[in-house]
Amino acid sequence: MLDNQTINRLSDNINQLLPPELQQVKSDFDTRLKSLLQQKLSELEFVSREEFDIQSAVLQRTRAKLKALEDKLKNLEKSLKAK
Numbered sequence: 644m645l646d647n648q649t650i651n652r653l654s655d656n657i658n659q660l661l662p663p664e665l666q667q668v669k670s671d672f673d674t675r676l677k678s679l680l681q682q683k684l685s686e687l688e689f690v691s692r693e694e695f696d697i698q699s700a701v702l703q704r705t706r707a708k709l710k711a712l713e714d715k716l717k718n719l720e721k722s723l724k725a726k
Contacts, residue, residue: 650680 654677658669665672690698 650677650684653680 654673657676658673661669661672
């Protein structure tokens with residue numbers, strides 16, 4: 644989930660794109676924009692970098708175990724065919 648500082652930066656960047664004649668409604672727009680950004684970004688399933696790194700390491704270990712099991716199975720199949 645993104646923090647309020649990030650939401651505020653996104654909102655400020657979008658507000659800077661507003662034409663000067665719309666600056667009068669800026670505060671109302673800003674409030675609604677922050678609310679909309681918070682709502683839409685909260686619907687996304689973000690994970691922290693730490694959680695991503697942990698899951699990546701788990702996946703690497705799982706792949707290594709799978710490869711070892713596949714190799715072991717191939718060797719067993721070869722030995723059965725040789726008999």
